[in-house]
Amino acid sequence: MSVLTVSRLYGSGGSEVAALVAKSLGWSLLDNAVVDAVAARMGMSAEEAARLVDETNKQRDQWVRLHWERDRRAHENFDLSVNTERLGIQGAADLIVDAAKMKFQL
Numbered sequence: 646m647s648v649l650t651v652s653r654l655y656g657s658g659g660s661e662v663a664a665l666v667a668k669s670l671g672w673s674l675l676d677n678a679v680v681d682a683v684a685a686r687m688g689m690s691a692e693e694a695a696r697l698v699d700e701t702n703k704q705r706d707q708w709v710r711l712h713w714e715r716d717r718r719a720h721e722n723f724d725l726s727v728n729t730e731r732l733g734i735q736g737a738a739d740l741i742v743d744a745a746k747m748k749f750q751l
Contacts (some may be wrong), residue, residue: 646670647749648696652718658729658737665738670745724748 653659660673660676667674684694709717720726726743727737744751 647751648667649745651741652723658734659736662727662729662738662741664736666741666745669742670751737740 649672650668651659651663651666655661663676664674666672680694680695680698682711685716687694689697709715715722725741727740729737732740
């Protein structure tokens with residue numbers, strides 16, 4: 646099973662890029678709706694789930710720094726970084742689709 650993760654900064658258009666990529670590849674898109682569904686199943690509000698995700702991410706950051714002395718979000722940890730401001734939403738999605746087709750031999 647091939648998996649592609651779109652990490653993004655708030656306001657970068659990453660959600661739109663992810664939706665375009667999933668549609669183009671014919672893949673399922675798992676987004677914040679999954680977090681909301683899991684939160685509801687656990688009896689948590691969306692706000693409580695967001696706080697839990699934030700706390701978990703902080704713990705992951707600390708663990709990676711402790712064991713590898715690096716920032717887990719540093720650009721060198723990613724296979725592909727895309728600037729939506731330069732490429733636009735569609736251009737970024739097209740680039741990711743092309744890279745995924747090569748990587749996963751689609």
